[in-house]
Amino acid sequence: MKIIDLRSDTVTKPDRGMLDAMMRAEVGDDVWGDDPTVNALQAATAKLLGKPAGLFLPSGTMANQVAIQSHVAPGDEVILDRESHIFRYEVAAAAVVSGAQFNAIDGAGGFPSAPQIESQIRPADIHQPRTALVCLENTHNRAGGTVFPLDELRKVSALCRKQRIPIHLDGARLWNASVATGIPLAGYARHCDSAMVCFSKGLGCPVGSVLVGPKDFIERARRSRKLFGGGMRQAGYLAAAGLYALKRNVNRLAEDHARATRLAETIAAIPALDIDLAAVQTNIVIFDCARTGMDSEQALRKCAARGLWLASFGRTRLRAVTHLDVGDAGIERAGKVLRSVFR
Ligand SMILES: Cc1ncc(COP(=O)(O)O)c(C=O)c1O
Numbered sequence: 218m219k220i221i222d223l224r225s226d227t228v229t230k231p232d233r234g235m236l237d238a239m240m241r242a243e244v245g246d247d248v249w250g251d252d253p254t255v256n257a258l259q260a261a262t263a264k265l266l267g268k269p270a271g272l273f274l275p276s277g278t279m280a281n282q283v284a285i286q287s288h289v290a291p292g293d294e295v296i297l298d299r300e301s302h303i304f305r306y307e308v309a310a311a312a313v314v315s316g317a318q319f320n321a322i323d324g325a326g327g328f329p330s331a332p333q334i335e336s337q338i339r340p341a342d343i344h345q346p347r348t349a350l351v352c353l354e355n356t357h358n359r360a361g362g363t364v365f366p367l368d369e370l371r372k373v374s375a376l377c378r379k380q381r382i383p384i385h386l387d388g389a390r391l392w393n394a395s396v397a398t399g400i401p402l403a404g405y406a407r408h409c410d411s412a413m414v415c416f417s418k419g420l421g422c423p424v425g426s427v428l429v430g431p432k433d434f435i436e437r438a439r440r441s442r443k444l445f446g447g448g449m450r451q452a453g454y455l456a457a458a459g460l461y462a463l464k465r466n467v468n469r470l471a472e473d474h475a476r477a478t479r480l481a482e483t484i485a486a487i488p489a490l491d492i493d494l495a496a497v498q499t500n501i502v503i504f505d506c507a508r509t510g511m512d513s514e515q516a517l518r519k520c521a522a523r524g525l526w527l528a529s530f531g532r533t534r535l536r537a538v539t540h541l542d543v544g545d546a547g548i549e550r551a552g553k554v555l556r557s558v559f560r
Contacts, residue, residue: 282307298324298357334373354389385412385413387413413429500539525554
């Protein structure tokens with residue numbers, strides 16, 4: 218039975234063209250700064266995001282953590298959304314490796330508002346931690362791939378600039394936000410001091426993220442990357458996949474978004490399932506199976522037995538993510554499986 222794997226957009230495998238580009242890469246020792254392909258990917262990504270410099274890292278998690286360490290000192294506080302990846306899924310790394318304390322906010326749809334952030338900024342007081350950083354996520358994974366409204370982002374940015382608090386953007390799927398809205402990547406990044414983007418999600422690369430920001434920030438980040446053990450040698454073989462993906466796999470994300478919408482509409486037509494169609498804005502589809510009497514683990518097993526792999530996203534919530542390895546026929550079949558499991 219052919220499996221339709223919609224657990225995540227991280228499950229994609231490099232295609233022949235990407236593998237060929239990787240094989241042909243010109244490489245050097247990147248810890249010494251002399252891998253031309255890594256340098257090219259860093260420069261291209263920084264340019265796309267409108268920042269002076271970039272740094273290639275093995276994962277999105279390391280890119281976020283290196284960014285945090287480059288912004289804060291031990292004992293500082295970081296304001297972020299309670300459902301953000303950095304808060305939920307990075308093993309409290311900022312506390313372990315950077316001595317940072319989190320102050321988590323319940324942002325609407327994953328997006329903390331300027332007044333919410335303002336209410337949490339610490340006064341100058343020797344008893345209290347210093348508010349040193351705000352982290353935002355766009356698109357927001359746990360909210361269902363939702364796009365940060367630009368007006369709201371502008372307000373958050375104006376507040377943080379006034380208060381001299383830097384903003385780091387977890388843009389693992391910023392590509393999706395940009396393709397969905399037509400707003401250039403730099404249109405989002407300009408409201409943030411640093412940003413990271415992932416190549417290993419919707420863009421289909423096996424590995425890699427790039428962190429961008431001002432030159433002095435990236436110099437500090439290079440040092441943190443070494444501390445984390447993330448300095449790689451002939452990493453150009455991996456960066457070549459990123460350069461290939463920038464040319465071929467960004468604009469096609471619109472196909473993933475259209476398929477996610479179709480899948481969401483199929484789910485909405487199944488009476489026992491609940492879904493918020495307004496939250497399906499990019500390639501992530503989250504739905505609830507509580508009214509079927511099954512929990513998400515039971516539902517996952519039933520779908521898997523029919524060849525459809527989804528991810529559990531809470532006691533009765535399930536997530537499907539569309540990506541470049543599942544085409545129209547796969548989405549058709551996924552719909553059939555869902556109809557038969559949840560009818
Ligand atoms: C929003 C977001 N940020 C960061 C990451 C971390 O990326 P990685 O798995 O490469 O560490 C993910 C991974 O799924 C993510 O969804």
